[in-house]
Structure formats: C-alpha cells, structure tokens
Amino acid sequence: MMRQYELVERVQRYKPDVNEALLNKAYVYAMQKHGHQKRASGDPYFSHPLEVAAILTDMHLDEATIAVALLHDTIEDTTATRAEIDELFGPDMGKLVEGLTKLKKLDLVSKKAEQAENLRKLLLAISEDVRVLLVKLADRLHNMRTLDHMRDDKRLRIAEETMEIYAPLAGRMGMQGMREELEEIAFRYINPEAYRTVTARLAEISERNKGVLAEIEHALSALFEKHTIKAGVKSRQKKPWSVFRKMEAKALSFEQLSDIFGFRVVVDTVEDCYRALGLIHTTWSMVPGRFKDYISTPKQNDYRSIHTTIVGPSRQRVELQIRTREMNKIAEYGVAAHSIYKDTGGKANGATHTISKETNAYAWLRRTIEQLAEGDNPEDFLENTKLELFQDQVFCFTPKGMLIALPRGATPIDFAYAVHTDVGDTCVGAKVNGRVMPLMTELKNGDEVEIIRSKAQVPPAAWESIVVTGKARAAIRRATKNAIRKQYSGLGMRILERAFERGGKTFSKENLKPVLHRLARKDIEDVLAAVGRGELASADVLKAVFPDYKDERVTVTPPKQREEGWSRIRNAAGMLFQIPGRAARRDKTQPRDDAAVPIRGVRGDLPVRFAPEGAVPGDRIVGIIQPGSGITIYPIQSPSLTAFDDQPERWIDVRWDIDENNRERFPARISVTAINAPGSLADIAQVVASNDANIHTLSMVRTAPDFTEMLIDLEVWDLKHLNRLLSQLKENSSVSDARRVNG
Numbered sequence: 001m002m003r004q005y006e007l008v009e010r011v012q013r014y015k016p017d018v019n020e021a022l023l024n025k026a027y028v029y030a031m032q033k034h035g036h037q038k039r040a041s042g043d044p045y046f047s048h049p050l051e052v053a054a055i056l057t058d059m060h061l062d063e064a065t066i067a068v069a070l071l072h073d074t075i076e077d078t079t080a081t082r083a084e085i086d087e088l089f090g091p092d093m094g095k096l097v098e099g100l101t102k103l104k105k106l107d108l109v110s111k112k113a114e115q116a117e118n119l120r121k122l123l124l125a126i127s128e129d130v131r132v133l134l135v136k137l138a139d140r141l142h143n144m145r146t147l148d149h150m151r152d153d154k155r156l157r158i159a160e161e162t163m164e165i166y167a168p169l170a171g172r173m174g175m176q177g178m179r180e181e182l183e184e185i186a187f188r189y190i191n192p193e194a195y196r197t198v199t200a201r202l203a204e205i206s207e208r209n210k211g212v213l214a215e216i217e218h219a220l221s222a223l224f225e226k227h228t229i230k231a232g233v234k235s236r237q238k239k240p241w242s243v244f245r246k247m248e249a250k251a252l253s254f255e256q257l258s259d260i261f262g263f264r265v266v267v268d269t270v271e272d273c274y275r276a277l278g279l280i281h282t283t284w285s286m287v288p289g290r291f292k293d294y295i296s297t298p299k300q301n302d303y304r305s306i307h308t309t310i311v312g313p314s315r316q317r318v319e320l321q322i323r324t325r326e327m328n329k330i331a332e333y334g335v336a337a338h339s340i341y342k343d344t345g346g347k348a349n350g351a352t353h354t355i356s357k358e359t360n361a362y363a364w365l366r367r368t369i370e371q372l373a374e375g376d377n378p379e380d381f382l383e384n385t386k387l388e389l390f391q392d393q394v395f396c397f398t399p400k401g402m403l404i405a406l407p408r409g410a411t412p413i414d415f416a417y418a419v420h421t422d423v424g425d426t427c428v429g430a431k432v433n434g435r436v437m438p439l440m441t442e443l444k445n446g447d448e449v450e451i452i453r454s455k456a457q458v459p460p461a462a463w464e465s466i467v468v469t470g471k472a473r474a475a476i477r478r479a480t481k482n483a484i485r486k487q488y489s490g491l492g493m494r495i496l497e498r499a500f501e502r503g504g505k506t507f508s509k510e511n512l513k514p515v516l517h518r519l520a521r522k523d524i525e526d527v528l529a530a531v532g533r534g535e536l537a538s539a540d541v542l543k544a545v546f547p548d549y550k551d552e553r554v555t556v557t558p559p560k561q562r563e564e565g566w567s568r569i570r571n572a573a574g575m576l577f578q579i580p581g582r583a584a585r586r587d588k589t590q591p592r593d594d595a596a597v598p599i600r601g602v603r604g605d606l607p608v609r610f611a612p613e614g615a616v617p618g619d620r621i622v623g624i625i626q627p628g629s630g631i632t633i634y635p636i637q638s639p640s641l642t643a644f645d646d647q648p649e650r651w652i653d654v655r656w657d658i659d660e661n662n663r664e665r666f667p668a669r670i671s672v673t674a675i676n677a678p679g680s681l682a683d684i685a686q687v688v689a690s691n692d693a694n695i696h697t698l699s700m701v702r703t704a705p706d707f708t709e710m711l712i713d714l715e716v717w718d719l720k721h722l723n724r725l726l727s728q729l730k731e732n733s734s735v736s737d738a739r740r741v742n743g
C-alpha cells in the first residue's frame, strides 16, 4: 500500500507547491475511518481510495481532487458524515464527496428509465464540478482492475455497465487512455473467448513484425534528426477491443485489417507538425484518402492531430499520427488536462477551486454535452451504447452556467419555467447563444439561454400548445386563468362604477363586503368577475347595496311605444338605418366618456371582441355584454343591435381609447361589386394593398354574367382610412360599387 509520503511526493513531482497538509489530513482521516474494513480481495479497504487517488496523480490533478478521491467512499461506507467532512475539509470538498456518494447509489440499476435518470444526474453533477466525473471514472477504473474478486454475476453487470456507459463517457470527455483501459478490461469479462482470440492474434502479429516496426521507427527518427526536428517516435498497437469492434462492424477478417500498427510522432510546435508531415510525404508515398488534418479542424472533443497513412520502407502500410506534446496530453487526458486548477493561493484547504464559467473545463464540458447525442464520425458507436439514452434530452445552460436538463423539443419557454415559475410567467423573449430567437425555437444541447423578462407580461394561453414540459404547461394554464379572471373583474368593476353613477350612487369595493352573502359570492373579486362575465347584472348589485334603488329595467319603454324613440341615421356608405332609441339617446347625451368603458382593441386588457361587421375608430360604438365571454363591440348603426333591445342590462357605454404610439388595425366589412373582366380581382387587391389595408377574408356573394359581388373583411386603422379606401375602390374601373356592410 502506498505510504502517505509517497502520495505527497507523486503530486509534488508535477505540482511543487502542493498543499501537503490537505493530502496528509485526508489520508489519515480516510485510513482511520475505513479502519479494518476489507475489500472482496482481502486487501484493507483503504487501499482502494488510495489507488483511486494514485490514478488521478497520473493525470496530474490538483490536491483537492486527490483528497476527494481519498475520501470518496467515507460517507457511504463509514461513520463519516457530510457535516464532519465540511468541518474538517470545508464545504466545497464536502459537496464533492457527497456528490460521489449519491452517484454510487445509482450504480447498477437495470431499468432503462433509471439508467437514463442516472446519466442525467451524473451529467448534472459533472456540470457542477467536473472533478466528480474524474474521481468517479478513476473509482470505476480501479474497481475494474480488481474485478476478479467479485462474484460472477456482479462482475458481468459491472463490466457491461462500464462498456455501455463509463467507457464511452470517458471517450466523450476526451480521456482516451481511460477509455481504452476500461474497454479492455470490460471486453475481457463480457466476451472472454473473443478477448483471448484477439489478444493471441495481436501478440502473434506483433512478434512477427518486431523487426519491421523497429526498422520503421529508426527510419522515421533518422529522417527527423537529419532535418533537425525534435520528435519522439513511438509505435503503437491497436487495442483488442477496438480491433474486435472494427472486425465486427465492417465484417472483416483479422488479415483484412490494415491498421493494427501505427506510429505516433510527438513534436514541440504546430509548425513542426507540418514540417514533419512534409518530410514524411516527400520520402514515402502516401495512401490516398487517408489524410486527415484535425489540427486545422479539431474534433468536437478538442482532439487535435494529423493523421496520414504511408507505404513504408518495407512496402507495408503505416498509419501515422503527428501532434504536439500539448495535443498529446489533451488526446490522452481530455477534460482532465483542462481541469488543472490554478491555485488561488492562501486558502488553507485548497478545495476552493471550483469549476467556473471562465475555465477551460467549463467550455470543454459545454462542447462535449453539445456533442453527446450526436456522433461525430460514422465509426462512433455511441448509438450502440447507453448514451443514446441522452437522445431524448437536451442540456442547456443559464448565462451563469447552471445546467438545465429538458426533454427534447423543449423551447425557451420550457427553459424559463424550469429555472423558476416566476421567470416563466414574466418571459417575453429569449436570447439563445447571445442571439434573440423566437420563443418557439427548439433548444439544442449546449445552448446558452438567457430569458428576457417583463413584469407586465402575462403568459399567452397559446403557449400551452408550444411547450413540452408539464411544469410549464400547468403554470401557463394557471397564469392565463388568473389573467382572464383579472380581465373580467376589471371589466366588472368598470361596469359597476358606471351603473352606480347612473343610479346616482358612488361605487366602492367596500360596498360589496356586506352583501357578498346576499349575492352568493365568496369574495369581492368574485362579484366583479361575475359582473364582467355577464353572470350577474349590475342592477342586482346596485339593488343589493342600495335597497332603495329603483331598477332601471322596470322603467324601460315597452317596445310598442318606442317607435318614436328610434332615430334614422345615415351611415358612412349612405345607407339609412333605424337605431334603437337607447343607443341613439345615449349617443346624443355624450360626452359621458368618464362613465364609458374605454376600448383599445382586442389585445388590450378587456375581454373584448368585435361584431362580425367590425368597428373602427371613428365609428360610434356600443358594447353588448355576452354572458360568459365579455363584451362585443358594435357600431351603433348596426341593425344587429335590435336583437338586444329588450335586454337593457346588457348594454354598456364604450368609447375608443386609441394609443397613438402603439396603433392597431381594426376590422371592417365591405361589399364590392366588380365588373367581370380579367384582372379585376387583382385590381381590387391592388387598391386595398396600396392603401395600406389588409384583406382578412374575401368571399364571393353573388356572381352574374356581368358582375361579381364580394364581401371583404378588412383590417384598417380608422374610419377615415376606411372611407378613403372605399372612395378609391369606387373610382377604379373594375369596380361598379363599394360600400360598408353593417350587420
């Protein structure tokens, strides 16, 4: 077993200013906690965390990571607690150890859904601190190295899990050395026969080619020396698992594999990479189609190297990788090479270096997650591994670097609600990777999402059909329900104010309190909303509050005697209409704008809609309460209004309230009679368009041999705009008549 000082020395070799006290403290604490515990092999248990720590020293990791490795099984397997570790080593280390404890509980579950959930948790843990993954992988590697001592069935499950999840994950994180060893051992347990065959054949071939390999190595070294390039040349042999996988994937026999051997040339600088490449290509002939420059275009996991294949000195194919020392380190250690933390100095426990957005490791992790679900080359066997479970999820980041996991198809709205319900409710826009994008954009792995918020926002009901998460859907439903209720109670309030005023009384919400019971409503808001929805008549509320009030409805003129009360009004198109007396009278007694409900179009805060014939600013208008759905606005010349004549409680005074800075178009219906000639429809459309109006719908009403009558629903700014359009239509040679339609 490695001694305490040996461990310190190992770290000191690459980090001279190592925090020795921290390492010593963790060593002693873990050793004491594990005490006389034994592993399945009979070794003292403490040898395991110690070996895990040793693996991490090979990757040149900082003392905090090494200390976490020493402590990684203490909470799970000993009397140690999170609180104790927090106290002794600081909360940052405590968090890491606890994170590993949680991950340990997730190992070896069999259900697919559980595995997916584990992966998600693993990734979330990694995103908080990549060192969790490094320790976890080192832990798994040591367990694999000592797998012999496990029970047969358990052994196989661990090996399969390693092959399916941990090895590909290590590869994805760019840790090729780790990946190869995990695969190698797992292969041995999963398919012992194939493993033995492949290994034996490889050994045989290696023995047979010993001389050739030495010859090539010598030739290459001599070439570089002659041209004064400092280069390390090393032969390497493909690993049994990658040979086996290739044979299976491409249905090749052993003999057909051309690239069992390769050479790696490691130089000092990028310039030397290309110089070495030039020398190789001018000395031997290259095999076409095998050249790849991953230096100018690095792989997604940051792998950089030049690959080429030549016909070597003894006429055999030789695969070559050319790279710098730095590139070699990254190819070997991946994310670990990026996660060497700068010492912030002064901090006693050395555990304060957490992964931040600024570190390379963060950028690395982000890129990796972006690529997790998408293989970057055809040989990528990701789809055959458990990592495919990631494919129904996307992982996105907040601007502060928090990882948000969402189901595939999720939008920025889902993201906002996943962060917090308030964030979702006030979301008005989103920046995805710094660019403003539509809220229905489908998020991709690795997207950074910034939510633009406004306190005035109410989530539109239509969002419910855009979002994919249940949380967002439920919150939107709740918010729109509240908003609609608010609209109705706002409308109800205005209706009551007006009704009270007409009755010579003053309305206040306080008035309602004593009569809630009589009105059978549970609170004031409930009364207001009921009035707004038309379920409760304003007169009934007025009578409840002021019992001496005389109901206006009783005094309504009976229809027969009303004739003289009607007005004849000529509308904009010159048509004569009979107008119900009430509306006409009310119109004459204006201005009573203070008592009228202001109307600002359909996007305002009232539950408002327009009659089918439309109404535009400039029209005199009246509102009719539609029980359960707010108010419908009619121009007062509309003949449809007669239908409500004996329901005075449904009439409500309204007035236009146009926001000049935020103008809206309003609906109007016109009838156009066109002369049947080629192009006349196009003419009409042209006149409408050139007048800055929109055609909403167009329908043919009557066609005769000489003319066609059509109804057009338009959107215009106001009455002036509509009249200008009508007169221009009349002037057009294709048009014989154009007029506004009422009702």
Ligand code: MN
Binding pocket: 048, 072, 073, 139
């Ligand atoms: Mn362990």
